[in-house]
Amino acid sequence: MKIALRSILKISVILVFFSLNAQNYSEIGNHDFNQYWEFKLVENTGIYDTQQYDNWTKISIPHDWSVDFSFDAEKGEGATGYLPGGKGTYRKEFIISDTKETTTYLLFDGIYNNSKFYLNDKLLGFHPYGYSPFYFDITDDLNKTTGKNQLKVDVNRKKYVDSRWYTGSGIYRNVKLIRKNNLHIPVWGIFITTPEITTEKAIVNIKSSLKNKFPENQNFEIQIKIYDDKGEVVSQTSQSKSIEAKNDLEIESTVQISNPYLWKLDSPRLYKAVVSIVQNNNIIDENTIKFGAREIEFDADKGFFLNKEHTKIKGVCLHHDGGIVGAAVPKDVWRRRLQKLKDAGCNAIRISHNPGSDEFLDLCDEMGFLVQDEFFDEWDNPKDKRFNMNERSVDDITRGYTEYFQEWAEKDLKNTILAHRNHPSIFQWSIGNEIEWTYPRNADATGFFNNMDWSGNYFWEEPPHSTAQIKEKLATLPRGKYDIGKTAKKLAAWTRELDTTRYITANCILPSASHLSGYADELDVVGYSYRRVLYDYGHENYPDKPIMGTENLVQWHEWKAVKERPFISGTFLWTGIDYMGESNGQWPRKATPSGMLDVAGFEKPSYHMMKTLWNDDPHLYVATQKLEKSIFKEDENTGEPVERKKGAWKKALWVWHDVNEHWNYKDQEKVVIEVYSNYDEVELCVNEQSYKTKKLEDFEDRIYKWIIPFHKGELKIIGKKDGEIEEIKTIKTTSEPKNIKLTTDKTVMQANGYSVAHIIAQLEDADGNPVKNIEDKITFSVDGNVSILGVDNGSAFSVQDYKSNSVQTNNGKCLLLIQSQNEKGDITIFATSEKLTSNQLTINIK
Structure with a gap:
């Protein structure tokens, strides 16, 4: 299957006039609908003092109220980062002075969660899912007498342990008010693809959905202009059309770009399309769309290809919080974090375990990241948020999206695809994350989980049962109310209904069962969660199915397994950045420290290891630790550092071992020096005394290491290539801070x-x-x-x-x-x- 480009949809916005004070409506002019809101925390589930929110507080959107509070070990829950939920109300007053022959939409990119919407005291609707975008046509509900309108949004997150990670609370993503002519392209109404790309030309297909809300037929012209990234028109077309009264119409247009440039990871160049609806030589609706031309292909034997070039996916998983700012993450915060990951060689992001924001996807388009956009963490059956993977019970405050899945899954999935399908960065839709353990027969069939030891057999051994035994058990074990294969089939069908240009995947924690339960049959690429030990097993038993790692450890052994197998297209490491939550019963640990960056976006030792693996450019990093605390010991015969447990690096798990970045120890105290580098040779010197040049090929764990007695002064590491000095880095013994x-x-x-x-x-x-x-x-x-x-x-x-x-x-x-x-x-x-x-x-x- 070959797949060519997508684009980024930018709906034209005619901003209305609004103000904050309900007693003093005024027309401010073209302004951002994120501004001039008020917020009040009306219920706090008896957990926290709400004094700071007793009265209406002026705020801007995006907004996350949970992160404003203190962490609390007794009254909070580690699953969601020891921060509160509650119930809050937002309100905003605005003026629309002219509603004649116009349509008005209210678009939310994401609210956490269970939100209700009122315009001028009339209920617009309810939206339970915290991550999917949605909108309302509010045209008929606007105040046409005075033009003064009040919007109220109630957000109910009293079930504050409804997830397995920190979610935040409130209107934490952007809000837009969109005004259009009654003849217009509605929200998410444009879909751009490039079904054919060569060095000579790119065929660009634009599908435009039109809506006519006039009581009469309308004649119009649809005009399309394509601009390159220098602002030059490179192609254009127009069509004269007619649309019936009170009706919809889909128009398909095709243009050709000569000598196109491609959207690449190292050169993510974008085109811009301007789609205009014209009547009587006047533009009545105009939509600006950025897009990029690219092709993607997965091959079961050869891996992944971007623009026909073999490309290893060097990916990380990311949750949606930004530390200090909680879930309401400013674009500049994401830009800094993504740039650091890019500098480490990362080229792909798995948004786990939910759809990302449109702003985040814009950055991935602009910066050159492939993106796996994930829909759900729960399907038919709930996960126990307090006892992750050890299901015991699910009480009221831990009830999550499963309560709404049967009714809302199709709408949430389709809204996400419609809103995101124009982003060139997205190359995979993931229909689910580690779903299998919520269907007990899958775990029972494999023999895992009911006898699983997280430090032992699950990670490093094949399933206790053979494929024949698994198949037999799946056929004979009691079935629950829902079947995982049937649900997967439904979700995949909804996805393909709207987009056949990307690959459908899922993060399978029990792939040995998923291949036989009907689940993997619906996937174009099967993602393996912490199951690198099954890469060969999967390829041998299911040779026609592309497989890859979709959740793996930030360790050298994980990348080694990918690097050595051409049929494994890549991996997504858990995680790129530390994330709040999933810290059940581990106070004061507010966050999960498995990332390459910490919650403040500072680089960790594992960042530097991955940078040496994922980059061709040379890199040097030094870490130290006193011998008694190190994972290495001194060999009795050679005096060289060796693992305390031989081969332990091959089974290292989530958190990087404890090391320091300083050169401050007791005099003559034995210290282990670790250097992470992709140089062929590294020499260690302390106060200009050399402690031997060593070769990378001699360290199967890819960690240069020495044991030396501490001497106050300067520690120097020297990176060499072909015996020649290429780079020198130093750390010095420091005195008291001044x-x-x-x-x-x-x-x-x-x-x-x-x-x-x-x-x-x-x-x-x-x-x-x-x-x-x-x-x-x-x-x-x-x-x-x-x-x-x-x-x-x-x-x-x-x-x-x-x-x-x-x-x-x-x-x-x-x-x-x-x-x-x-x-x-x-x-x-x-x-x-x-x-x-x-x-x-x-x-x-x-």
């Missing part, structure tokens, strides 16, 4: 209410060396018109409040997030601790 060094990723911010700057504070000694072995409490002071979003130190075990300007450091550093408002001017930032001060930063907001 200063706080502030750095920022922005010296200029936009006065738009969205721009975010990341301010990093690092303890330094008198010589300017970063101090990473001593902690201090830092307080930030910000002078100017910006919002402080919060602070964090990146540790998964830090339960300090996010909504603060003070925080204890971790590894000697911490992070402050600030966001612009709608005012221009300079802001200044400095930091202090009990004994230290910082340099001053100045950021211009323009």
